[in-house]
Amino acid sequence: MQVFDAIVVGAGPAGSACAYSLAKEGLEVLVVERGSFAGAKNTWGGAFYGPVLTNLLPDFWQEAPVERPIFQHRYSFLSGESCLSVDYTGPRFKSRPYNGFTMFRAKFDAWFASKAQQAGAIIATGLQADDVLKNGGRISGIRAGGDELPARVVVACDGVNSILAQKAGLRGELLPGDVKQGVKEVLEFPPGEVARRFNLFDGGGIDWEFIGDCTRGLPGGAFIYTNKESLSVGVVVGLKSLVETGIRADDLLEDFKRHPAVAGLIEGGRLVEYSAHLIPVSGLGMMPRRLYADGFLVAGDAAALVLGTGLALEGANFAVSSGIAAAQAVLKATKESDFSAKTLCYYQKLLEESFVLKDLKTHQKAPHFLENRRIYSLYPKLACELADSVFTSDGKPRKRTWKLLREKMKGRVSFYRMARDLIEAARAL
Amino acid sequence: MKQASIEDKLAVNKYTIDKDVHIKIDGKICKTCDKHYCLYACPAHCFTLSNGGITFSFEGCLECGSCRIVCPNRAVDWTLPRAGFGISYQYG
Structure with missing residues (x-):
């Protein structure tokens, strides 16, 4: 039976980035995807940011099914029927290489998987990876559709509900x-x-x-x-x-x-x-302590590599980056003919040195801070009420904005608490 | 804009429906549950409350995994649909 150099589970951004990087170096790679095509089971808000994909596939957007490059960012506070917005656009976002794109996953993932396929990876769609194969202590392949598929290393890119990361013992159950x-x-x-x-x-x-x-x-x-x-x-x-x-x-x-x-x-x-x-969204608080085991790596959402700062919620670029790092670790292991955790731990070292774990570390207080309910109720309300007062011309003597704000805060939030929230925001975001 | 019902929303999605059910619930446990988190967790309204118990229909399932993790009684036996079945996003 054929032993693959690597089996990648899941043809999302992490999986295809990993498979593409490995196939390009001549490794025999099998990608197992449960959807009837890559992207069939995937959805997101809609935007992809950063240069990580451009580094892998220069000018990818000229060929990939992108919708629109993002020229404008707008944030709005909603309160009742009111809306207060901040809008930013600048020449930097309108010039190449673009900062981000809106895209559809069903189209983008299919395209990205086709790039991995062109590089030489085998993409098996409509195939569900149910379990890992274990040989002694190490993982030696997967069980999929009733078949045993052996591999030197398995890279789990099977998304937030990752079954394989659980089966491999790296991750427990997700918590609500x-x-x-x-x-x-x-x-x-x-x-x-x-x-x-x-x-x-x-x-x-x-x-x-x-x-x-x-x-x-x-x-x-x-x-x-x-x-x-x-x-x-x-x-x-x-x-x-x-x-x-x-x-x-x-x-x-x-x-x-x-x-x-x-x-x-x-x-x-x-x-x-x-x-x-x-x-x-819990960042380092939910990430498995180790992202590798003997013969096994976990990347993308399966490893909870998502950055949520309140202003940004990014996952796909972290997924691509972790998929590439996983491929680098697999290439190192292939060169050294050692697929044990001792060699594959290089993957986590690469992530620690890249923006992936650096960003998660920088913002490690963000998930806790973003649980503060005042961010979602009181502060948007105050902002809208203040804007309402500032812009209202009712023939009465005007008050200074600061005084208006203090009046509106009265009985709802103390100056001390608001200042503390601001300091916490500054520390976390 | 007219309010869209969940049936209207699911009707535009592309599904390949299996004859096998991929999520099973333990109705006996559900009858003793007073929380029914599943009702609010499922974005496709697959769980419904009737006569104090929960009934589940899998056809509209979006495979998000929410019901698997919210049930405090572990009454949801969650698996993915067989390969080739279930939701097939055309946009995503």
């Missing part, structure tokens, strides 16, 4: 407090309509995040991403807080779609897909 649930609708419009509604005549797109009443004060937020001729509209909310308050994420999404700041922009959009997914 460690994940957010994302639900998303894709709304399609007639050609030109998205550009017209969002003023996107230069071909660029918007990454628009909302915080406040869109989650009824629960930790999380809402988003709108502009695609070529469609919008991705969704909410992301802490799963634990959802079930404990008896609120459904899809009800929050319906509320969000009816908010006056949103309703007119999405009016008439034809729903073409509804998707849901879990996002591991």
Whole structure:
């Protein structure tokens, strides 16, 4: 029976990055993907950031099925029917190499897997990896679709619900407090309509995040991403807080779609897909202590490599980067003919030296800070009320903004508590 | 915009429905549960409450894994659909 140099489980961003990197160096790689095509089981909010993919596949966006390069970032506080926004755009984001893109996973993952295939990897779709094979203490392959598939090393890139990382003993059960649930609708419009509604005549797109009443004060937020001729509209909310308050994420999404700041922009959009997914958000607090074992590596969401800072929620670039690092460790192990943990630990060292674990370390206090409910209820409300007062011209003598703020804070939050929250924000984010 | 029901939403998705059920619940445990977290965790409303018990329909499942981890009684026996079945995202 053929022993593969490496079996990669899951053809998402981590898996395809790993398989591509290994196949390019001439290794015999099998990618096992449970969907009927790569991407069939995957969804996300909608944007990919950073240079990590460009480093692997220069000018990938000219060939990949990207929707729009992101030229604008917008953050909005929602309170009742009010909305206070900050919008940023600059020449840096409008020039190549672009900072980020909106994309669809079903299209992007399929494309990325095809690149791995062109490099020589075998992509087996419609095949579910059920378990790892163990030989003595080491992992020696996988069990998939009733067959035993031996390999020198297995790289688990099987997503947030990773069965293999659990079977390999690297990870326990996910906890509801460690994940957010994302639900998303894709709304399609007639050609030109998205550009017209969002003023996107230069071909660029918007990454628009909302915080406040869109989650009824629960930790999380809402988003709108502009695609070529469609919008991705969704909410992301802490799963634990959802079930404990008896609120459904899809009800929050319906509320969000009816908010006056949103309703007119999405009016008439034809729903073409509804998707849901879990996002591991506890960073280092939930990451397995070791991301390697004898004959085994874990990457991407399966290893909980997601950065959530409140301003950013990024996972796909971390997935690609970890997939590449896993490939480098496998290449080293191949060269040294040693696939034990002793050699494969090089993977974790690479991650520690790269932005992946550095960013997670820098923001390790963020997951705890982002549990602070005032961020999602009181502060958006205060911001909107303050804006309301500042912009109101009612013929009465005006007050200084600072005085207005102190009046609005009275009985709701002390100056001391707000200052502490600000300091904590500064430390965590 | 008209409020869309969950049935309307799931109706636009592409599924390949298996004859085998990939998620099973232990109805006896559910009858004694007073939390019913599954009702709020499932973004596809696969869990419904009837006569104090929980019934589950797997057809609209989005395979997110929420129900697996929220049940405090471990009454959800969660597996993925057989390869080739279940949700097939066309956008994602």
